[in-house]
Amino acid sequence: xxxxxxxxxxxxxxxxxxxxxxxxxxxxxxxxxxxxxxxxxxxxxxxxxxxxxxxxxxxxxxxxxxxxxxxxxxxxxxxxxxxxxxxxxxxxxxxxxxxxxxxxxxxxxxxxxx
Amino acid sequence: xxxxxxxxxxxxxxxxxxxxxxxxxxxxxxxxxxxxxxxxxxxxxxxxxxxxxxxxxxxxxxxxxxxxxxxxxxxxxxxxxxxxxxxxxxxxxxxxxxxxxxxxxxxxxxxxx
Numbered sequence: 262x263x264x265x266x267x268x269x270x271x272x273x274x275x276x277x278x279x280x281x282x283x284x285x286x287x288x289x290x291x292x293x294x295x296x297x298x299x300x301x302x303x304x305x306x307x308x309x310x311x312x313x314x315x316x317x318x319x320x321x322x323x324x325x326x327x328x329x330x331x332x333x334x335x336x337x338x339x340x341x342x343x344x345x346x347x348x349x350x351x352x353x354x355x356x357x358x359x360x361x362x363x364x365x366x367x368x369x370x371x372x373x374x375x
Numbered sequence: 376x377x378x379x380x381x382x383x384x385x386x387x388x389x390x391x392x393x394x395x396x397x398x399x400x401x402x403x404x405x406x407x408x409x410x411x412x413x414x415x416x417x418x419x420x421x422x423x424x425x426x427x428x429x430x431x432x433x434x435x436x437x438x439x440x441x442x443x444x445x446x447x448x449x450x451x452x453x454x455x456x457x458x459x460x461x462x463x464x465x466x467x468x469x470x471x472x473x474x475x476x477x478x479x480x481x482x483x484x485x486x487x488x
Contacts, residue, residue, distance in 0.1 A: 270415065295476055297479075302463075302484070303482065304467075304479030305418075305465070305467075305477075305479040306479070307476045307477075307478075310476055351417065351418065363477070367417040
C-alpha cells in the first residue's frame with residue numbers, strides 16, 4: 262500500500278528566508294505526487310503536481326518541488342517566504358490505474374515570523 | 376464560478392442525533408470524496424463515489440453513510456453510531472481519470488455537544 266510521510270509537524274521560518282518542507286513516499290511504481298496548502302478553517306488548494314517528465318516542477322505562489330526517485334522524496338521549496346504563506350501543507354501520493362484515491366500525509370504547519 | 380460548496384460552515388448537534396452535511400459541485404466532475412480532518416492526523420477518507428448511484432467505503436466509514444443520486448451532489452450523514460463525530464469535514468471532487476488533482480470545498484466543522 263502507498264504511504265506518505267511528512268516528518269516535520271511544525272516548521273518555523275522568518276519572513277524572507279528560504280523554505281523546504283519534506284515529503285517521503287512509499288510506493289512500488291512511479292507515483293503521482295501532489296502538494297496542497299490549507300489556510301486555517303479552509304479547504305485545500307493544489308500548489309503543484311508531478312506525474313512524469315521533468316523532476317523539478319513549478320507551482321503557484323512561487324513554490325516548486327523536486328521529485329527524487331532514489332530518495333523517494335518530493336520536497337517542497339520556496340526561495341523567500343512571505344507572511345501569507347503561513348498555513349498547513351499536505352503532501353499526497355496517488356497511483357496509476359483503477360480508482361484514483363490519493364493518500365495524504367499528516368501535514369506540516371508552517372509558521373512565519375516577521 | 377465553478378466550484379464546490381459545503382453547507383453549513385459550522386454545525387452543532389446533540390449527541391445521539393444524526394446529521395447530514397451537504398456537498399454540491401458544479402464542475403461536472405464524476406468523482407466525489409468525503410474526508411475527515413482531525414488535528415495532527417491529516418485527511419482520512421470516509422467514502423468516495425466515482426459515478427452516480429455508486430460509492431465505496433474509505434478507511435473510516437463506520438458510523439457514516441452517503442448517497443449519490445445526482446452527479447453534482449454527495450451528502451454525508453453522520454449517524455449516532457459514530458463514536459467521536461466532532462471534526463472538520465472536507466468534500467472534494469475530481470474528473471474521472473488518474474491524472475487529475477482533487478478540488479476541495481471549504482469544509483464543515485461539526486461539533487457534537
